[in-house]
Amino acid sequence: MPEKKQISKLDWYCPLYADPKLAGKKKRLVRKLNHNAVRPDLYLITFAANGQDLFDILSSAYLKQPALRRNLPEIVGIAQGREEAVALVQQILEETLQETGAADVKAYLRKHRQKKE
Numbered sequence: 001m002p003e004k005k006q007i008s009k010l011d012w013y014c015p016l017y018a019d020p021k022l023a024g025k026k027k028r029l030v031r032k033l034n035h036n037a038v039r040p041d042l043y044l045i046t047f048a049a050n051g052q053d054l055f056d057i058l059s060s061a062y063l064k065q066p067a068l069r070r071n072l073p074e075i076v077g078i079a080q081g082r083e084e085a086v087a088l089v090q091q092i093l094e095e096t097l098q099e100t101g102a103a104d105v106k107a108y109l110r111k112h113r114q115k116k117e
Contacts, residue, residue: 008070010034010063014114017045017077017092019084029078038063043085045077045092047106054093054105057085076109 010033018026029042042060049056055076063069077092079085096108 008066010069010072011074013074013076013109015112016075017088019077019079019081019088021080021084022078026078033060033063036063041080043079043082044072044075045079045085045089046075047073049073055089057082057089 010030012030016026016030022029033042033044038060040059040061043057044060044063046056046058048054049071056073059082063072077085077088079088092109093103093105096105097103100108
């Protein structure tokens, strides 16, 4: 019998940001995405892979690529649609500015990180 390939587990920020349409479905979606069940309409917001930008926004369909999945930075948010993902990034930025008066989003998110369940 062929050996089953090991699927890389994703790194999720806690508390995960989600657009309002997905608010009650976060745990289920995280579990499904961790088990490689992707939805092309689902977009992930991650810390930028290049280290210079703030975030990357990509379709969960890209998680089918093993190299991308293995090297994906921490997932900060999840949205149903690209426009909703952009709006969620805007919400994170506005929240950071309102709370700190500065635009250091990574420091703000690190400070508000909770222990994973």
